[in-house]
Amino acid sequence: xxxxxxxxxxxxxxxxxxxxxxxxxxxxxxxxxxxxxxxxxxxxxxxxxxxxxxxxxxxxxxxxxxxxxxxxxxxxxxxxxxxxxxxxxxxxxxxxxxxxxxxxxxxxxxxxxxx
Amino acid sequence: xxxxxxxxxxxxxxxxxxxxxxxxxxxxxxxxxxxxxxxxxxxxxxxxxxxxxxxxxxxxxxxxxxxxxxxxxxxxxxxxxxxxxxxxxxxxxxxxxxxxxxxxxxxxxx
Numbered sequence: 001x002x003x004x005x006x007x008x009x010x011x012x013x014x015x016x017x018x019x020x021x022x023x024x025x026x027x028x029x030x031x032x033x034x035x036x037x038x039x040x041x042x043x044x045x046x047x048x049x050x051x052x053x054x055x056x057x058x059x060x061x062x063x064x065x066x067x068x069x070x071x072x073x074x075x076x077x078x079x080x081x082x083x084x085x086x087x088x089x090x091x092x093x094x095x096x097x098x099x100x101x102x103x104x105x106x107x108x109x110x111x112x113x114x115x
Numbered sequence: 116x117x118x119x120x121x122x123x124x125x126x127x128x129x130x131x132x133x134x135x136x137x138x139x140x141x142x143x144x145x146x147x148x149x150x151x152x153x154x155x156x157x158x159x160x161x162x163x164x165x166x167x168x169x170x171x172x173x174x175x176x177x178x179x180x181x182x183x184x185x186x187x188x189x190x191x192x193x194x195x196x197x198x199x200x201x202x203x204x205x206x207x208x209x210x211x212x213x214x215x216x217x218x219x220x221x222x223x224x225x
Binding site for chain 2: 031033035040041042043044045048050056058059090101102103104105106107108109
């Protein structure tokens, strides 16, 4: 099915471990982004990309790295997991930069627990 | 200030009632305002993208208005149905970044 695919859906990590959350879209969207969702807070932007080879930081980038080697893929790397990174992570894409005239298409989310 | 604020935080209405909620945002550097519908255990789905002051958009029983000068948008649901139960998010676009509110959680009681 067309859309944004996130893997895994669930993950438990130990403090200090590293991992990569995968995000892929097959809609040829230029713009891709990662958000985290925490109780009582709105979705907060971690990193975003306006096209292959271009990435930038959002509101809460510390502890995360991204890369955009292809239009389709936008992986999020946790370098050394901390309990504060326990959250639900959403990848979202949009046809054009910033999605001004288009809504985001969201992935189904990854629930990450760091113990 | 980049905060997007939504009110009320939660709302319970009877089936058939009409309801509305508010999204407030800084009026400077406005590009667009988005509304999303987020059902439990699913992903947010785009409802409306609004860019012009005075915009009104409608999708079935749901409509939205936009006032960019004073920095608010209203979402209206006419004749609420149980399937309308969800969290409704708004997000302000400042160019390449979106700032989301914390949402209004709507429960429609049959």
